[in-house]
Amino acid sequence: MTTVTRLANYINGAWLKADAEVLPVVNPATAETLAEVPLSPAAEVARAAEAALAAFADWRATPAGERIQPLFRLKALIEANIDDLARTITEECGKTLGESRAEIQRGIENLEVAAGIPSLMQGYNNEDIARGIDEHMFRQPVGVVAAITPFNFPFMIPLWYMPYAIACGNCFILKPSEKVPLSSQKLFALIEQVGLPNGVVQLVNGSKAAVDAILDHPAIRAVSFVGSTPVARYIYSRATANGKRAQCQGGAKNPVIILPDADMDMTAKILADSAFGCAGQRCLAASVAITIGTARQEFVERIADLASNRKVGYGLDAGVEMGPVISQQSRERIEHLIGMGRQEGAELLVDGRGTSVSGYETGAFISPTILDHVNPGGELAYTEIFGPVLSLMHVDDLDQAIAIVNANRYGNMACIFTSSGAAARKFRHEARAGNIGVNIAVPAPMAYFPFSGWNESFFGDLHAQGHHGVEFYTETKVVVERWPKEWSRTF
Ligand code: NAD
Numbered sequence: 001m002t003t004v005t006r007l008a009n010y011i012n013g014a015w016l017k018a019d020a021e022v023l024p025v026v027n028p029a030t031a032e033t034l035a036e037v038p039l040s041p042a043a044e045v046a047r048a049a050e051a052a053l054a055a056f057a058d059w060r061a062t063p064a065g066e067r068i069q070p071l072f073r074l075k076a077l078i079e080a081n082i083d084d085l086a087r088t089i090t091e092e093c094g095k096t097l098g099e100s101r102a103e104i105q106r107g108i109e110n111l112e113v114a115a116g117i118p119s120l121m122q123g124y125n126n127e128d129i130a131r132g133i134d135e136h137m138f139r140q141p142v143g144v145v146a147a148i149t150p151f152n153f154p155f156m157i158p159l160w161y162m163p164y165a166i167a168c169g170n171c172f173i174l175k176p177s178e179k180v181p182l183s184s185q186k187l188f189a190l191i192e193q194v195g196l197p198n199g200v201v202q203l204v205n206g207s208k209a210a211v212d213a214i215l216d217h218p219a220i221r222a223v224s225f226v227g228s229t230p231v232a233r234y235i236y237s238r239a240t241a242n243g244k245r246a247q248c249q250g251g252a253k254n255p256v257i258i259l260p261d262a263d264m265d266m267t268a269k270i271l272a273d274s275a276f277g278c279a280g281q282r283c284l285a286a287s288v289a290i291t292i293g294t295a296r297q298e299f300v301e302r303i304a305d306l307a308s309n310r311k312v313g314y315g316l317d318a319g320v321e322m323g324p325v326i327s328q329q330s331r332e333r334i335e336h337l338i339g340m341g342r343q344e345g346a347e348l349l350v351d352g353r354g355t356s357v358s359g360y361e362t363g364a365f366i367s368p369t370i371l372d373h374v375n376p377g378g379e380l381a382y383t384e385i386f387g388p389v390l391s392l393m394h395v396d397d398l399d400q401a402i403a404i405v406n407a408n409r410y411g412n413m414a415c416i417f418t419s420s421g422a423a424a425r426k427f428r429h430e431a432r433a434g435n436i437g438v439n440i441a442v443p444a445p446m447a448y449f450p451f452s453g454w455n456e457s458f459f460g461d462l463h464a465q466g467h468h469g470v471e472f473y474t475e476t477k478v479v480v481e482r483w484p485k486e487w488s489r490t491f
Pocket of ligand 1 (some may be wrong): 231232383
């Protein structure tokens with residue numbers, strides 16, 4: 001009989017077993033139980049917050065140039081262990097090995113950007129704002145901060161926050177998704193080796209009870225969140241009601257407009273990768289393709305072909321282009337939404353339901369699916385599916401297409417495919433979304449740009465990454481000073 005490992009929390013530089021109920025961590029392709037994750041109670045969060053608070057005074061007094069050194073060591077360790085890390089992501093999250101490696105690279109980027117904190121957190125000043133009076137603005141760390149992360153990028157998303165937080169002089173607590181806690185265990189096993197003082201970073205596993213404890217703990221001054229919109233809204237409300245800073249990224253329903261002058265082969269290929277890559281479980285996945293005029297026929301033929309021929313299977317196996325979705329429950333929800341689309345009048349052009357992969361019959365597989373003629377006024381048009389399902393709509397002109405984009409209650413991303421500069425310019429000016437792609441269908445911002453998001457895709461002011469991350473994790477302090485010469489000894 002094999003024993004299943006029970007995961008530990010990492011608090012104050014030590015791995016501790018929480019006295020808590022556990023959930024199984026399940027490989028979505030094989031249904032194998034990989035580990036048990038504790039659902040930490042509030043007391044564990046309190047322990048982590050106290051350790052972080054105790055470490056804060058010394059850490060904030062550590063020069064920024066020293067604070068960033070562990071980030072360089074972490075980057076080197078992640079690169080040295082990339083194969084093992086990618087395998088872990090694939091096992092618990094289902095994406096292909098190539099997708100897992102790409103996710104790790106995007107995470108590393110944030111370590112690289114945060115290593116520039118000595119410059120990024122510089123303030124500014126003016127001499128002689130009045131005669132003999134100078135004014136300065138300094139950035140100081142906020143204190144103890146926490147991040148609550150989703151299942152779909154278990155390695156990258158914690159790195160949207162941790163590097164900036166600690167490089168700015170804060171102490172950090174991560175509460176990863178209970179569905180995919182192994183990637184964070186591995187990340188923290190590497191963090192343990194980089195020479196951070198005890199208490200600077202903490203890992204607390206759990207679900208709602210741990211989240212609520214984070215939202216209510218008085219020592220935690222700022223909360224970052226990525227996940228679904230209802231939870232983002234809840235976390236933003238409760239965190240801010242408790243006087244904390246909050247940046248909460250929510251769900252998405254991402255539209256892509258295709259003009260007749262687009263290169264159709266390229267467009268269909270890029271769209272297929274966006275809609276079906278990571279089994280559609282990307283917050284920047286294309287989920288609605290809106291063709292204009294004669295683009296319809298050429299695009300529909302190509303995308304249907306690409307969807308039908310995508311190889312679905314276990315992400316560890318060679319040649320597999322798309323893995324399972326995160327769970328059987330998720331597969332059932334997606335299949336139900338496909339059925340709802342049909343009831344609203346859509347035509348099922350490619351049906352990925354009922355997929356069974358030989359050798360992995362218990363896996364949560366669903367193949368690429370295309371719904372054509374989706375009703376722009378129906379419920380499906382505005383419901384996040386978070387699976388490999390592309391909805392098609394057809395309109396006559398760009399204004400109609402932009403109207404559909406802007407009726408979306410989300411605003412995570414919107415893209416256009418065209419060879420017309422004027423159409424692209426009009427679109428990027430008018431589209432109400434935070435991340436815009438022009439002939440790009442996953443416009444994921446580099447780590448030195450903010451990961452924007454509008455409407456119900458984001459609650460807060462400052463996004464993750466880059467300058468926004470630095471501003472979120474620092475307080476500005478303005479000093480106005482006067483040093484009359486008659487008060488000083490003259491030398
Ligand atoms: P989720 O909202 O179910 O869970 C996210 C986190 O919140 C997890 O850590 C979970 O433990 C916690 N949580 C869940 N329910 C809670 C509750 N009732 N109270 C308190 N905490 C709770 O999201 P998910 O299913 O893990 O991730 C998928 C979602 O994340 C999708 O909606 C996707 O669009 C979104 N997402 C958004 C972005 C972005 O940048 N906007 C990026 C990635 C994922």
